[in-house]
Amino acid sequence: MGIALIWCLALILIKWITSKRRGAISYDSSDQTALYIRMLANSEIEVSVSARNVRRLLSFQRYLRSSRFFRGITVPNSSNILDDDYNGQAKCMLEKVGNWNFDIFLFDRLTNGNSLVSLTFHLFNLHGLIEHFQLDTMKLRRFLVMVQEDYHSQNPYHNAVHAADVTQAMHCYLKEPKLSKSLTPWDVLLSLIAAATHDLDHPGVNQPFLIKTNHYLATLYKNTSVLENHHWRSAVGLLRESGLFAHMSLENRQLMESQIGDLILATDISQQNEYLSMFRSHLDRGDLCLENANHRHFILQMALKCADICNPCRTWELSKQWSEKVTEEFFHQGDIEKKYHLGVSPLCDRQTETIANIQIGFMTYLVEPLFGEWARFSNTRLSQTMLGHLGLNKASWKGVQREQSGSGDDVDPAFEEMDSDILPQEPRLS
Numbered sequence: 001m002g003i004a005l006i007w008c009l010a011l012i013l014i015k016w017i018t019s020k021r022r023g024a025i026s027y028d029s030s031d032q033t034a035l036y037i038r039m040l041a042n043s044e045i046e047v048s049v050s051a052r053n054v055r056r057l058l059s060f061q062r063y064l065r066s067s068r069f070f071r072g073i074t075v076p077n078s079s080n081i082l083d084d085d086y087n088g089q090a091k092c093m094l095e096k097v098g099n100w101n102f103d104i105f106l107f108d109r110l111t112n113g114n115s116l117v118s119l120t121f122h123l124f125n126l127h128g129l130i131e132h133f134q135l136d137t138m139k140l141r142r143f144l145v146m147v148q149e150d151y152h153s154q155n156p157y158h159n160a161v162h163a164a165d166v167t168q169a170m171h172c173y174l175k176e177p178k179l180s181k182s183l184t185p186w187d188v189l190l191s192l193i194a195a196a197t198h199d200l201d202h203p204g205v206n207q208p209f210l211i212k213t214n215h216y217l218a219t220l221y222k223n224t225s226v227l228e229n230h231h232w233r234s235a236v237g238l239l240r241e242s243g244l245f246a247h248m249s250l251e252n253r254q255l256m257e258s259q260i261g262d263l264i265l266a267t268d269i270s271q272q273n274e275y276l277s278m279f280r281s282h283l284d285r286g287d288l289c290l291e292n293a294n295h296r297h298f299i300l301q302m303a304l305k306c307a308d309i310c311n312p313c314r315t316w317e318l319s320k321q322w323s324e325k326v327t328e329e330f331f332h333q334g335d336i337e338k339k340y341h342l343g344v345s346p347l348c349d350r351q352t353e354t355i356a357n358i359q360i361g362f363m364t365y366l367v368e369p370l371f372g373e374w375a376r377f378s379n380t381r382l383s384q385t386m387l388g389h390l391g392l393n394k395a396s397w398k399g400v401q402r403e404q405s406g407s408g409d410d411v412d413p414a415f416e417e418m419d420s421d422i423l424p425q426e427p428r429l430s
């Protein structure tokens with residue numbers, strides 16, 4: 001009875017809040033993968049809030065769901081329904097969590113969609129963070145459940161599996177000799193939290209879409225790193241709500257929040273040239289000193305950038321799946337833009353674009369330059385493996401391109417205009 005009353009009050013409150021947030025977007029519950037926007041007669045866009053978004057906005061509701069999880073009440077998507085065999089296989093996979101060919105899709109199936117929680121919890125344990133920072137494991141699990149739930153499972157690409165994949169890649173980079181010998185537990189802690197939360201609450205559309213639909217986040221962050229700022233602020237909200245670091249001093253918590261922000265903001269792909277030229281200059285001068293905390297944090301920013309766009313450096317089987325998923329998300333945005341006459345963003349038109357063209361452009365202009373410099377910094381077997389896959393995958397997409405077009409050297413012109421403001425930033429696998 002009490003819950004029903006709270007629910008009714010919450011609905012009224014949400015209706016009021018959303019009436020203030022012109023341009024907000026949400027998912028239509030009747031079509032889970034379709035973004036639903038409703039155009040008003042006065043040509044402004046109003047919010048339609050689905051039940052799912054009510055839950056998202058209502059941290060109290062999320063708290064109820066999470067506490068159900070901890071009280072052991074079975075919910076349909078709980079890992080409790082998995083049999084011992086699946087759990088056993090998932091545990092087995094975690095023993096090889098540092099392998100570059102780790103299959104995150106299989107791991108997600110074995111954990112019944114809980115890959116982000118399972119993997120990140122395991123990594124916290126593996127790196128000794130729980131003991132070092134005296135973390136309450138219940139609070140840690142609750143924090144990770146909230147993080148996982150705040151990713152949109154309807155997004156073909158920007159969902160919790162992508163976050164788990166980036167976290168696994170980050171773990172591989174943290175293990176690299178140059179980094180592992182100089183990183184402090186604090187650095188590792190920040191890196192894993194930033195990786196797990198770097199796309200939190202991603203709406204499945206890019207920044208230009210948010211700007212042209214007058215989304216409140218675009219206004220809030222003044223059209224600059226809109227999504228990345230939102231991911232960071234969402235992460236901070238969950239950190240505070242979970243009380244995971246409540247036992248630390250306020251000064252340390254504030255430092256943590258700000259440094260996590262520096263890491264997440266570095267994943268804004270529109271800033272790639274600035275980061276890359278800084279990285280290149282350091283490598284040319286040979287002046288990177290990992291005893292210096294500022295230098296270490298810069299390298300962690302570069303590592304997270306690599307982890308975020310490492311899909312083309314995975315094996316073909318994994319890489320191809322990611323390519324299909326991200327293209328599906330681009331094209332989905334393009335479909336909405338067409339439907340509402342918003343002007344189709346570059347790379348988002350399913351009539352004129354192909355996966356092969358998009359991937360070849362992405363690899364040529366973004367992935368190869370970044371991983372080339374990373375291999376200069378950390379010339380290891382892992383770096384050579386990644387560059388090897390990158391070369392092979394690019395050749396495979398060129399083969400597909402030749403079959404489709406009969407030519408073979410088409411690079412998507414959108415990538416040649418990387419510095420242009422008109423380009424979408426986020427859909428480039430950020």
Ligand SMILES: [Zn+2]
Binds near residue numbers: 162198199308429430
């Ligand atoms: Zn990402």
